[in-house]
Amino acid sequence: MSTNPNPGNPVDTGSHPSGQKLINLIRGWPSPSLLAADLLLQSATTALTDPSIYVPGLQYGPDPGYGPLREQLSQWLSEKYAVKPDVERICVTGGASQSIACILQGFTDPVYTRAAWVVAPMYFLAGPIFEDSGFYGTDGRLRGFGEDEEGPDVKELEREIQKMEQQKGADEPTFKHPAPQRKIYRHVIYVVPTCANPSGVTMSLSRRHALVNLARKYNALIISDDVYDFLQWPVTTTPSTSPVPFIKPLPRLTDLDLPLGRSSHDPQDKHFGHAVSNGTFSKLIGPGVRTGWVEAAPNLAYGLSQTGSTRSGGAPSQLVAAMITQLLKSHDVDTHVSTKVRPALQRRHARIVQSIESELGQFSISVRSEGEIGGGVAGGYFVWLTLPDGMSGKEVSERAREEENLVVAEGEMFEVRGDERSPRFPSNLRLCFSWEEEGDVVEGVRRLGRVVKRMKENKGERREGRFGNGDMSGNDISYK
Ligand SMILES: Cc1ncc(COP(=O)(O)O)c(C=O)c1O
CATH class of the missing domain: 3.90.1150.10 (Aspartate Aminotransferase, domain 1)
Structure with missing residues (x-):
């Protein structure tokens, strides 16, 4: 049995000149x-001993995800966010990162979509996900904009979008063949509205409204990484070990957008909306479960489930989804x-x-x-x-x-x-x-x-050391 209290963390007391552990x-x-782990052990045992759970759990799953998890999620999220439960709004994902990639695959186009706009400072590992879909900073297609005390600077964002619209002129045709169950957006806006990574800023309610209005005006899809919504607590100087109850988060951008109905950019017969809530169990149970959810307008959730790799391989995380369903039912999460x-x-x-x-x-x-x-x-x-x-x-x-x-x-x-x-x-x-x-x-x-x-x-003096180039990739330091 390891005595290291944090077994994922390399302890290199001997190797560092300071003699201190990392x-x-x-x-x-x-x-x-x-x-x-303890909860997953119980739910895995239940899931893997009951054929009514393990047979669908070990098969290819339906495109929008394991049905019982979608049911549980829609109930659970409706209580958390005080919205009406609607299972059609839910699509099970392989976690927030995989979900961003699938959203970009399905709802953006390398020609028609002009730019992805991200708040800077940004969650830096989102950068390569945008690059994978052709949004590069060097090409002016991945664009940063600032934030202040209240969150994203929506006025700056609007100024920049307007400039881009004027420079680029009329719509380009899409490079992708438009699928009826999807919609290609002209812009993407990526935000972490609650306790942002890295700045810790929570977007105020008025800023949330302003951002939704802007997205509706310019045919933008907001990808809202709501991954820290349930990890909020009262600030205190004397924290105890007692349970810390759930604090209701501010309304999600999708919940502000949906009641406004179809926008002028929605097709005649469908309502895709302009915001997607991207959730994950990574921070609640453990990142290795690779399971999350999207909640959005039903047409958008369904369109996401039609991602080619999902249609071929089935919903991601099917077996773990079956285990998490047990944990939501029992309130163990x-x-x-x-x-x-x-x-x-x-x-x-x-x-x-x-x-x-x-x-x-x-x-x-x-x-x-x-x-x-x-x-x-x-x-x-x-x-x-x-x-x-x-x-x-x-x-x-x-x-x-x-x-x-x-x-x-x-x-x-x-x-x-x-x-x-x-x-x-x-x-x-x-x-x-x-x-x-x-x-x-x-x-x-x-x-x-x-x-x-x-x-x-000793201002100005700089000692060159063995880590002087700042490249820590070879030093067993992985990070997010
Ligand atoms: C803002 C944000 N989005 C997404 C992720 C990754 O989420 P997942 O593990 O569900 O892919 C993180 C993890 O640090 C994060 O901070």
Whole structure:
């Protein structure tokens, strides 16, 4: 039996010159203590011993996903978001990342779709998903736009869309042959409205309305990564180990869009809507389950289920979908999240915020401790720091690795690759508090404080070390 409390984390005490063990504040994974292995064991046993579950579970599944999971999801989500349950709005996916790829495959066109617009700083692993569908920053088809205290800067986005529309003129014909069950959108907008990765910002209600209106005006599809909606907690300086109840998230963009009915860009006989909610069990049960859902207008959910690879291979995650169905029925997912996941994240968040104040406050480094300013609620996995006096985030991150065996993410990772016009983050850092246990989160910030202090004291001096090029790919550091 391993004695390492965090067995996914390499412990390299001997190999680092500082003699300290590795602390990894890049990795955006749940720590092993948050994985729902015990619950999955029970539901797997049930699923694999009952032929009425395992026969469909082990076969090719229906295109929109395992029926009982869709039923459970529509009920569960209707309670969470206070909307009417509608199973036709649900399509089971292989998690949020796979789902973005399928949405882009089905609902965008390499010629007709002018650009994908992403909030910068962006969830950097979404970048390659857009590139796979031909949206490159270097070609002006993956475009970053800014955010402020309230979320995406919708006015800036509209200005930029208008400029693009004027430059490009009339509609180009589509390169793809339009399928009746799909619709090709002219723009895509990608956002993480609740506790964004990496900035932690939660989009205000008025901004949500404004974004939906803009999407409807310019024939855009909003892909809304709602992956942190259920991971919110009250901000407190004295967190306990008691369960942390669910906090109702702000309305999803799809739920603001749907009641507005068909837009002028919808075809005569169909309502595809202008927003898709992209959900996942990765952060609730464990990323390895590779199961998520889309909730959208029924026509869009169905169109997504008609992705070629889904029609051939069946819905993704069919067997795991059958297991998760048991966990939703028994309310075990909710219990796990409220008794384990949210309390642990709430405590780690409180400790990281306190440590940042005590270790970094003296250098004028502050942290946003709430999703919406004044809302009293925090969530997600990350905090976003701005360094003082233009200090380089890249240098801090390299020196942290060299001198303290600490891994943090520099702001440049969250820029939109190849889009020279979009916001830059040379003086930012993202710290993740989901992977390391509480004590190591605090120790990590302490080490960061030492790095910043040394950099302040000997300005300009730079020691080249073995990790000097910032490329950590060979060092067993994987991250999200
Ligand atoms: C905003 C965002 N979207 C998607 C993902 C990945 O989701 P999934 O595991 O469901 O593919 C992450 C994981 O860090 C994320 O932060």
